[in-house]
Amino acid sequence: MTGYDFDKTIYAGNCFADFYFYxxxxxPYIALLLPYQAIIGLLYLVRAIDRRRCKQLxxxxxxxxxxxxxxxxxxxxxxxxxIKAWYLAQKRDDDVIVSATPKFFLQPVCNQxxxxxxxxxxxxxxxxxxxxxxCCGVNKVKMFQQTFGANTKLAAFYSDSRSDIPMxxxxxxxxxxxxxxxxxxxx
Numbered sequence: 001m002t003g004y005d006f007d008k009t010i011y012a013g014n015c016f017a018d019f020y021f022y023x024x025x026x027x028p029y030i031a032l033l034l035p036y037q038a039i040i041g042l043l044y045l046v047r048a049i050d051r052r053r054c055k056q057l058x059x060x061x062x063x064x065x066x067x068x069x070x071x072x073x074x075x076x077x078x079x080x081x082x083i084k085a086w087y088l089a090q091k092r093d094d095d096v097i098v099s100a101t102p103k104f105f106l107q108p109v110c111n112q113x114x115x116x117x118x119x120x121x122x123x124x125x126x127x128x129x130x131x132x133x134x135c136c137g138v139n140k141v142k143m144f145q146q147t148f149g150a151n152t153k154l155a156a157f158y159s160d161s162r163s164d165i166p167m168x169x170x171x172x173x174x175x176x177x178x179x180x181x182x183x184x185x186x187x
Contacts, residue, residue: 001117001152002092003144003167005159006099006106009177010087015079015109016101022075023065030061037061052134055121059102059128068125076109083113086180091115096154098144098167100136119143141166158182 007014023030037058044054065071093114099106102123110118119140122131133139144167145152154171157164160178165185168174174185 001094001096001148001154003096003098003154003157003171004087005157005161005164005167005177006097006101006120008160009158010084010097012082012084012179015082016105018079018082019072019075019105020061022079023061023071026071027065030064033061033064051136052130055134056123056128056130059123061128062125063127072105072108076112080109080112083109084180086182096144096148098135098140098157100134117147119147137163138166140164141170144170 004010007016040049040054040057043049044051049057062068091113093116095115096117096119097106097110097115098119100121102125103118103120104123104125106118106120119135121133121135123129124131133143135143154167156173156175157167157171158175158177159167160176162176165174168185169187174187176183176185
């Protein structure tokens, strides 16, 4: 079993940010939330709120989306092409995606890719509220072990971020991804 972060690792960019801008174009009325979202961003930058709270408050726009499920399906139909070729060439059906991106949003693309295993942030798609931990940093290890057991090891873990070093240390080999360049992480 091999593990992968999603955004900027196997997907070229940040898919949930891409979805937000996709929604702004197709549901322009959510722009009414921009002043509120700017304040949330500012509060995060000055460290008045943490990442988890910022993520929840920013994504309140999800509750405003008319035909949200259809919008997500349409988004992935056009954006699945942003899955990197190097990943598609080595993809196996027992790969596990471990991502901070909401599970409800990644599940459709994982299904399209034929992937059985997805560990991601549990976010309510109606209001942006996160249930449990935000799936990032050491929480990824915790959530992986809750799903597969404390003794389960990965053959490898790929990520674009040093915040995923705990996942790389759980694996036999770790790889840092910079665009399409992959560098082995030395433990």
